[in-house]
Amino acid sequence: MKVVLENLTKVFPSRNKKVGGEVTAVNDFTFEIPDGKLIGLLGPSGCGKSTTLYMISGLQKPTSGKIYFGEDDITALSPENRGVGLVFQNYALYPHMTVKQNILFPLQNLKGEDKLSKDEMLKRAYDAAKLVQIDELMDRKPSELSGGQQQRVAIARALVKMPRVLLLDEPLSNLDARLRLQTREEIRRIQRETQITTIFVTHDQEEAMSISDMIVVMKLGVLQQIGAPQDVYDSPENLFVAKFLGTPPINVFDGEVRDGKVYIGKDAILDAPGVPDQYVFVGVRPEGFELADDGALHCELRSVEVMGRDVSIVSANPAAHTPIIRSIVDADNKVDITASEVRFNLKPHKTFIFAKETITWSLGSEGKTVYKFDKHNQKLNAIVEGRTYDMGVLLTDEEIAKLEKQAQQSLNPVAKFFVKQGKKVLAAAQTKVAPLVNFIQNHIPEKPALTGEFTYKLAMGKNSEGNTLYFAGGVSDGKLVVTDDIANAINLHAEIVDGGYNVYYLDGETKVYPEISVENGENHEKRIFL
Amino acid sequence: MVDSKHKWKAWLYLSPALVLLAIFTIYPIINTIRLAFLEDYNMMAAINGKVFEFGFKNFEKVVAYRGFTTCLKNTVLLCVLTVPISTILALLIAVALNSIGPLRRFLQTIYFLPYVTNSIAIGMVFAAMFNVVGNISAEPPLIVTAGIINNFLGLFGVEPINWINVGSPYWANMTVMVVYIVWNALPFKILILLGGLQSVNKQYYDAAKVDGTSRARVLRKITIPLLSPMIAYVVITGFIGGFKEYSSIVGVFGEGMGPGDNLALNTMVGYIYQSLEGQHQGRASAAALILFAIILAVTLINLQVSKKRVHY
Numbered sequence: 137m138k139v140v141l142e143n144l145t146k147v148f149p150s151r152n153k154k155v156g157g158e159v160t161a162v163n164d165f166t167f168e169i170p171d172g173k174l175i176g177l178l179g180p181s182g183c184g185k186s187t188t189l190y191m192i193s194g195l196q197k198p199t200s201g202k203i204y205f206g207e208d209d210i211t212a213l214s215p216e217n218r219g220v221g222l223v224f225q226n227y228a229l230y231p232h233m234t235v236k237q238n239i240l241f242p243l244q245n246l247k248g249e250d251k252l253s254k255d256e257m258l259k260r261a262y263d264a265a266k267l268v269q270i271d272e273l274m275d276r277k278p279s280e281l282s283g284g285q286q287q288r289v290a291i292a293r294a295l296v297k298m299p300r301v302l303l304l305d306e307p308l309s310n311l312d313a314r315l316r317l318q319t320r321e322e323i324r325r326i327q328r329e330t331q332i333t334t335i336f337v338t339h340d341q342e343e344a345m346s347i348s349d350m351i352v353v354m355k356l357g358v359l360q361q362i363g364a365p366q367d368v369y370d371s372p373e374n375l376f377v378a379k380f381l382g383t384p385p386i387n388v389f390d391g392e393v394r395d396g397k398v399y400i401g402k403d404a405i406l407d408a409p410g411v412p413d414q415y416v417f418v419g420v421r422p423e424g425f426e427l428a429d430d431g432a433l434h435c436e437l438r439s440v441e442v443m444g445r446d447v448s449i450v451s452a453n454p455a456a457h458t459p460i461i462r463s464i465v466d467a468d469n470k471v472d473i474t475a476s477e478v479r480f481n482l483k484p485h486k487t488f489i490f491a492k493e494t495i496t497w498s499l500g501s502e503g504k505t506v507y508k509f510d511k512h513n514q515k516l517n518a519i520v521e522g523r524t525y526d527m528g529v530l531l532t533d534e535e536i537a538k539l540e541k542q543a544q545q546s547l548n549p550v551a552k553f554f555v556k557q558g559k560k561v562l563a564a565a566q567t568k569v570a571p572l573v574n575f576i577q578n579h580i581p582e583k584p585a586l587t588g589e590f591t592y593k594l595a596m597g598k599n600s601e602g603n604t605l606y607f608a609g610g611v612s613d614g615k616l617v618v619t620d621d622i623a624n625a626i627n628l629h630a631e632i633v634d635g636g637y638n639v640y641y642l643d644g645e646t647k648v649y650p651e652i653s654v655e656n657g658e659n660h661e662k663r664i665f666l
Numbered sequence: 667m668v669d670s671k672h673k674w675k676a677w678l679y680l681s682p683a684l685v686l687l688a689i690f691t692i693y694p695i696i697n698t699i700r701l702a703f704l705e706d707y708n709m710m711a712a713i714n715g716k717v718f719e720f721g722f723k724n725f726e727k728v729v730a731y732r733g734f735t736t737c738l739k740n741t742v743l744l745c746v747l748t749v750p751i752s753t754i755l756a757l758l759i760a761v762a763l764n765s766i767g768p769l770r771r772f773l774q775t776i777y778f779l780p781y782v783t784n785s786i787a788i789g790m791v792f793a794a795m796f797n798v799v800g801n802i803s804a805e806p807p808l809i810v811t812a813g814i815i816n817n818f819l820g821l822f823g824v825e826p827i828n829w830i831n832v833g834s835p836y837w838a839n840m841t842v843m844v845v846y847i848v849w850n851a852l853p854f855k856i857l858i859l860l861g862g863l864q865s866v867n868k869q870y871y872d873a874a875k876v877d878g879t880s881r882a883r884v885l886r887k888i889t890i891p892l893l894s895p896m897i898a899y900v901v902i903t904g905f906i907g908g909f910k911e912y913s914s915i916v917g918v919f920g921e922g923m924g925p926g927d928n929l930a931l932n933t934m935v936g937y938i939y940q941s942l943e944g945q946h947q948g949r950a951s952a953a954a955l956i957l958f959a960i961i962l963a964v965t966l967i968n969l970q971v972s973k974k975r976v977h978y
Contacts, residue, residue, distance in 0.1 A: 195872050216878025228869035232891040241887070242877035297877070 137205050137300040137333050139169040139192065144201035146187050161187040163357040165201065169335065169350070174327045176344030177337045179354035180380070185337045188354075189303050192335065193222045205300055216245075218301075221294030225306040227286045229278040235289050236274040239264055242297045264296040267326060284315045291326065302327075304336035308343055320347050341381050345369065353377050375490040375661035378419045387461040389453065391418035391489065398489055401455045405432045405482050408489065408666050416664065417490040424486025425449070425463035427471065431479030435461065440471050447471065451478050489666065491659040698951045707948030724952035733929060737937045744843060744933070745908035752848040753900055756855035761889060763856070764863045774860070781853035789917015792846050796829035830918060832926040839924065839931055847914055851907070855900045862896035863889070898972035902965055909961050912936050
């Protein structure tokens with residue numbers, strides 16, 4: 137059975153009505169799952185993959201969008217009428233029933249025409265049990281089974297009613313490492329034998345890559361890429377996908393495209409004909425390095441790990457995002473471990489470049505502060521009456537996520553409040569979270585409640601006199617909010633007018649800043665195909 | 667483990683509780699057993715220096731007492747009637763409460779109110795509700811005023827029933843007591859069962875939903891088996907409480923334990939109190955031991971039965 141998701145969206149209302157702030161768990165999903173395939177929904181925790189699965193099962197209703205099984209629109213159908221089999225993460229086997237009773241349970245629910253005779257039910261139950269190879273355990277209770285056996289029982293229970301679609305929620309997460317390998321092969325085999333379209337959720341990329349016909353990579357409720365595992369690995373569409381797939385992970389460098397060449401630091405590593413000059417991220421798979429005495433990329437050699445078949449070279453480069461870069465080369469290569477430097481050529485099909493764009497604002501006129509984003513140094517500068525103040529480095533999305541997590545874990549109620557609002561806190565540096573939170577604490581409570589999808593970004597830095605400066609800005613309903621004062625950021629509102637922005641205060645006073653320009657950050661981390 | 671050097675500290679911290687337990691629980695238990703076997707023990711006589719023989723005479727007297735069978739019958743009947751009714755009602759109410767959203771907290775409070783109300787006071791309210799003032803045995807009956815229950819039944823054309831007043835029949839008395847005890851026992855049972863329901867993993871219900879399980883079947887095949895430990899607990903404590911029934915009857919009928927103080931609804935605990943009032947401490951102790959033996963036996967049977975029915 138083909139499964140089609142069309143603009144599927146799920147918005148969870150805030151738990152606390154007074155604070156407000158909705159969470160979009162799944163955002164405008166559209167994709168088609170071909171009949172009879174094994175599909176892995178893959179993403180970090182909280183990316184909405186389980187929510188997607190539960191919407192397909194019918195246990196959760198989508199906020200908008202449609203779900204089709206084949207040609208049938210099943211969006212409005214209740215779970216039992218969809219013909220799905222669902223295997224829960226902790227299996228949800230009824231502890232008081234034997235394995236046989238558990239497997240029979242769905243069949244005993246059938247009514248009317250579908251009702252089966254006792255013999256038929258038993259036959260179906262034993263068939264399902266044989267398929268998952270637990271037919272010898274039929275009289276045991278779940279508590280007397282190992283995790284792997286419980287998993288099989290759960291699969292048998294889901295299969296026994298011959299579902300059109302089989303759904304598995306993190307099927308391997310409760311198993312130990314050895315069992316996990318075995319069980320994933322088992323899931324593959326069962327899927328092959330039954331030919332039932334199977335969708336499973338996992339956060340483990342290796343698991344998804346190894347058994348899926350197709351993987352769907354998700355991040356924060358947004359579909360990132362869909363395709364055959366090898367294709368997605370070989371040709372990631374953005375930096376997130378590139379980083380998420382592969383062990384050891386991809387090595388990421390800050391780089392630059394200049395005069396049709398890609399540079400890491402001073403080393404021109406790749407030709408990039410026709411690509412405009414810009415700063416980029418360069419991702420190189422561990423297997424994308426080739427040792428060469430005259431190699432383009434210069435790295436500082438740290439150590440060499442021999443793993444038999446391969447050699448893993450650990451080195452360092454100032455432009456790399458991680459302290460060490462790991463490259464895997466053939467064991468035939470001899471590495472001089474006494475050397476201080478190692479040089480590589482990069483394989484073009486294992487090297488990807490991604491755009492490095494950040495939302496930037498510049499705000500000027502009337503003697504106000506002008507914010508300029510210094511692309512080269514990735515820094516934000518505030519220019520007040522001709523003087524430039526360093527506002528600190530803008531953070532990446534991951535760093536923001538880390539900050540949010542810290543705020544969530546801290547006991548500070550305002551920090552929590554802020555996170556609950558669904559806002560992104562952007563601080564100049566992680567160590568500066570505490571003063572930032574203090575500042576918010578001093579200003580937020582008296583302000584009116586924030587509404588709408590407001591992405592709140594904050595930056596902080598010190599000016600030349602040592603005073604702390606704050607920068608706040610955000611986009612709400614396509615409107616820009618920008619100010620150097622967090623307190624005012626809430627009162628400020630801006631909207632697009634011809635070629636610029638109208639900034640006005642919510643209290644009615646309107647000021648026009650025609651020079652504001654917004655550099656679109658939409659392509660940030662997107663792949664630039666060479 | 668506590669360092670042996672500091673062991674005395676542990677004992678020191680435990681001592682207040684231990685001393686109180688020794689004085690108010692352990693000593694009385696031992697003394698009760700002793701008194702039960704001292705024939706015709708009487709505290710006044712004991713103070714005057716009388717020495718009592720050791721023997722089983724107290725037990726013989728208890729069993730031979732003609733009110734004893736009434737007490738035993740009433741006690742057993744109240745248990746057998748009220749425990750199943752209150753458990754089933756509590757289960758249904760708990761399941762209903764667990765499945766509703768908005769009014770749940772309010773209703774939970776309402777259902778919990780009897781728990782915090784004094785049982786004698788409730789008994790008096792019940793007495794008023796079931797009361798009849800007038801001469802019901804006159805021809806035709808002369809009713810001056812009737813309690814709310816009779817007035818309510820009157821709406822359906824039912825003649826006023828003499829529930830609890832002088833001359834009322836045994837079945838009517840029993841009905842009032844069953845209603846009263848069930849109502850009084852509900853809050854605790856609902857509380858326990860609701861707690862149990864809330865700890866049941868919601869995924870069992872999700873799994874049942876995906877499989878299209880009807881609500882009745884979910885209750886029968888999933889909820890009740892998963893709640894079985896709590897149900898067993900509620901039934902066992904219900905029986906233990908039932909065998910100790912006394913204050914509820916005092917609440918409705920007064921210490922006379924029946925309409926017109928006729929002791930028709932006397933219970934085991936009632937008998938023990940009356941023996942104590944009559945300065946028959948020996949007999950009271952013997953009756954207490956008999957009651958203990960009955961409760962022990964019933965609890966053991968309960969545990970045995972629940973072993974087969976309770977899953978986990």
